[in-house]
Amino acid sequence: MRYRYVSILRGFLNVISSCSFSISLAPDKHNLSVSRLRKLNHWRSPNFHAFLPIASSIPALLGDMLAGAIAAPPVTWIANPAGTELEMSMMDWLAKMLQLPQEFLFSSGGKGGGCIQASADDAILVAILSARAKVIQLFKDMTKGQVLDKLIAYTSEEAHSSVEKAAQLALVQIRCLETDEKFALRGTTLAAAVREDRKQGLIPFFVCATVGTTSTCAIDNISELGLVCEAEDLWLHIDAVYAGTACICPEYRHWINGVEYSTTFSVNPHKWLHINPPCSAFWVKDRDLITEPLDVDAMYLRDRSTNGGVRMPEFRDIAMAKEFEALVLADPRFEIVGNVVSGLVCFRLKGDNALNKKLLAMIDKSRRICITPSISRGIFYLRFCISVCTTESRDVVFAWEVIRHEADVLLSS
Numbered sequence: 001m002r003y004r005y006v007s008i009l010r011g012f013l014n015v016i017s018s019c020s021f022s023i024s025l026a027p028d029k030h031n032l033s034v035s036r037l038r039k040l041n042h043w044r045s046p047n048f049h050a051f052l053p054i055a056s057s058i059p060a061l062l063g064d065m066l067a068g069a070i071a072a073p074p075v076t077w078i079a080n081p082a083g084t085e086l087e088m089s090m091m092d093w094l095a096k097m098l099q100l101p102q103e104f105l106f107s108s109g110g111k112g113g114g115c116i117q118a119s120a121d122d123a124i125l126v127a128i129l130s131a132r133a134k135v136i137q138l139f140k141d142m143t144k145g146q147v148l149d150k151l152i153a154y155t156s157e158e159a160h161s162s163v164e165k166a167a168q169l170a171l172v173q174i175r176c177l178e179t180d181e182k183f184a185l186r187g188t189t190l191a192a193a194v195r196e197d198r199k200q201g202l203i204p205f206f207v208c209a210t211v212g213t214t215s216t217c218a219i220d221n222i223s224e225l226g227l228v229c230e231a232e233d234l235w236l237h238i239d240a241v242y243a244g245t246a247c248i249c250p251e252y253r254h255w256i257n258g259v260e261y262s263t264t265f266s267v268n269p270h271k272w273l274h275i276n277p278p279c280s281a282f283w284v285k286d287r288d289l290i291t292e293p294l295d296v297d298a299m300y301l302r303d304r305s306t307n308g309g310v311r312m313p314e315f316r317d318i319a320m321a322k323e324f325e326a327l328v329l330a331d332p333r334f335e336i337v338g339n340v341v342s343g344l345v346c347f348r349l350k351g352d353n354a355l356n357k358k359l360l361a362m363i364d365k366s367r368r369i370c371i372t373p374s375i376s377r378g379i380f381y382l383r384f385c386i387s388v389c390t391t392e393s394r395d396v397v398f399a400w401e402v403i404r405h406e407a408d409v410l411l412s413s
Contacts, residue, residue, distance in 0.1 A: 046391040100265065111286045114283035116281060127237040155210070187228045190224075219255050237266075240266065242342070266280055266283070267281050321345050325345050328347045362409065
């Protein structure tokens with residue numbers, strides 16, 4: 001079995017732009033040819049172990065087809081009453097499965113609730129913009145620009161780059177704080193940074209904690225960070241887009257212990273819950289914190305009616321990741337980087353970064369499996385992710401045989 005790893009040059013599809021344009025609704029056999037499909041990265045292959053999982057399923061595909069056929073986006077209740085209320089109910093269902101605090105539920109009778117965002121990046125941006133608006137209102141004796149110059153946010157050095165991008169778009173400073181030996185951000189580190197910045201005259205206002213970092217799937221200590229945020233009156237957003245979905249299982253729910261301290265929380269059902277991308281679930285304890293600062297009173301969006309079955313995943317990914325971890329640990333030439341807590345295993349050959357870069361290049365050249373690298377604290381390592389629900393134990397063994405073979409060749413040369 002060979003994984004079709006794409007080996008092409010950028011711009012290979014430019015030939016399409018030279019083709020004549022047609023308004024025919026009939027399929028274009030030229031553009032849908034098998035040769036073009038072969039130039040895709042096959043994320044659904046059981047030998048694709050790169051990045052993080054992307055899910056799909058027949059019920060989800062049917063749902064997408066139905067939504068596309070109806071073509072009634074639920075941007076407001078008046079635009080699509082049934083769609084809006086179904087989204088609200090679904091967000092409450094998922095919140096209950098995750099055992100989120102009642103404040104996050106529409107059914108609680110309070111101001112909490114959730115909605116579907118296009119991506120975790122959008123959720124983080126909405127959270128930091130809302131937090132910015134909230135804190136600016138507190139300083140009546142300063143202009144908005146003066147407050148903005150002093151605002152500072154915090155996240156882990158292992159957090160996704162979207163956190164830093166969100167801070168850039170919000171025009172605020174951000175500090176990427178050092179992690180512990182398990183690549184997790186701790187409360188003492190955050191508390192020290194906040195004290196230091198307050199002494200410098202800055203205004204700490206926002207913290208983004210991660211449950212399942214992209215590089216190592218590290219889990220920040222939410223309970224410790226939450227206590228600091230509560231004491232310092234900081235907005236805590238929890239980015240649990242990958243590992244958070246597994247918390248519907250009781251044995252993994254402890255990963256988000258401390259979620260009660262957060263103001264906003266997000267997971268990506270399209271990672272592990274058989275939902276087609278994009279689908280990022282985003283909750284807030286108080287909807288007013290988001291709707292008020294981001295409100296635009298467009299007449300065409302006003303609500304005139306008022307005053308104003310898929311099989312659940314078994315998470316076998318985690319068991320198979322442990323199986324792969326055992327294979328790595330059984331070979332004294334390799335070592336594990338970080339902790340294996342979900343479907344991701346970070347590993348490397350014992351030696352320098354150059355050796356591991358050569359190993360990755362040889363694996364890529366073999367075109368039998370697909371994995372990706374990362375780097376933390378200057379250490380280059382390889383990432384093996386169980387990305388597809390059809391991956392079986394034999395695929396894990398096959399991947400390890402490929403890796404071990406290429407290591408044999410590398411170390412013997």
